[in-house]
Amino acid sequence: MSGYTFYPATVVWEITFACNMRCLHCGTAAGKKRPDELTTDEALALIDEMADLGTNAIILSGGEPLMRKDWRELAARIVAGNMKAGLITNGYLVTKEIVDDFERLGFSTIGVSFDGTEKTHNYIRQRDDSWSKALNAMKLMSENGKVRCEAVTQVSNINFEELDQIRDQLIEVGCPLWRVQMTTSTGRMCEQSDLVLSLDNYPKLIEKCLEYTKETRLSFDLGENIGYYGCQGQELWKDRRYLGCFAGTRVLGIESNGDIKGCLSMPENFVEGNIRNSSLTEIWNNPDGFAYNRKFNRDMAEGECHDCKYLPLCRGGCTVTSFSATGCRANNPYCIYQIEKRQGIKCEDTPQVREMLEPFREAMTDIFEKD
DSSP states (O other): OTTOOOOOOEEEEEOOOBOSOOOTTOTTOOBSOOTTOOOHHHHHHHHHHHHHTTOOEEEEESSOGGGSTTHHHHHHHHHHTTOEEEEEEOSTTOOHHHHHHHHHHTOSEEEEEOOSSHHHHHHHHTOTTHHHHHHHHHHHHHHHSSSOEEEEEEEOTTTGGGHHHHHHHHHHHTOOEEEEEEOOSOGGGGGGGGGSOOTTTHHHHHHHHHHHTTOSSSEEEEOTTSOOSHHHHHHHTTTSOOOOOOBTTTEEEEOTTSEEESSTTSOGGGOOEETTTSOHHHHHTOTTTTHHHHTOOGGGBOHHHHTOTTHHHHTTSOHHHHHHHHSSTBOOSOOHHHHHHHTTOOOOOOHHHHHHHHHHHGGGHHHHHHO
8 A cells, every 4th residue: 555644534442341232243242341441541642642643533432332431521532632523332321311412522423233123133132122222222313313323233144134124123213324234253253153144145235235325215334344346346336436444544443451453343463552552653653563454465365366456456355354254364255246256247347446447457467367
């Protein structure tokens, strides 16, 4: 990624590991609070440092972020630093008073995890009243009218067949935004990897996402681990330029103990340092840091990704999806282009994609000729 300016534009911050649920798909297997979580003073100083680094938005996550007592103080500091504040919650602790706090503090978006019908959602969350609590949280924000709510759905083999029902329920409760992303074999999901969306179902998910992009009753947002290039991938991403994983280049993940990763979803072997040992600025500006993206090259790719003409653009897509499936930074079985290619499906690149590929054409003549 030469000639590319690296700065932590978006930070996803696990402010506590504590959680009041034990979700089957939890990427970190959250539960009890870590014994060494950052103090309020450490967290506030970290927010100030992120502002100095040029951060645009900080999303408070967990665990369940509302279980950290000083979440309001952290949010206020974020907004005071001219950064957008977001929060992702399971909705269980959300009350009218909490929604009023969201409005007063100036949160840009509140994400609520919502993963199926009542039976399915409660099973995934391992809590019988989790579905009704999530719906109530979204309803309260809809009634407030000033707090922007986004439902976030993690798609797996458990709830894949319920996407239409999820959509209809969100419309009924008045949630204006819906983000769909694919569950990966990380955290607690490692114990039940058979629940990860199968490759047979993946093309069907792409078709459903294409259908939802035309939905007029709510806005549909696509997770970065779905699609990429090929016929359907280019259609899905036609309004945006898909440039792969931004972990460590424009995105940053912070764990509740101060560990720094390019993306919060990444496993522990991707930790770049801890703010108690080095400043965030030192970790971010380390010339050898985040090498899987900042110094990406074709030798890091394996399998079908290695000889793919789109590799300079997507770099194998979502690092976590690829790594959790194959153990490689860029050997991603969840690529609709490769699936279409094996099925003999071909289509012309869009003008935008041709323009994006042009700088690489001369150096990749052999690969383009084989395509």
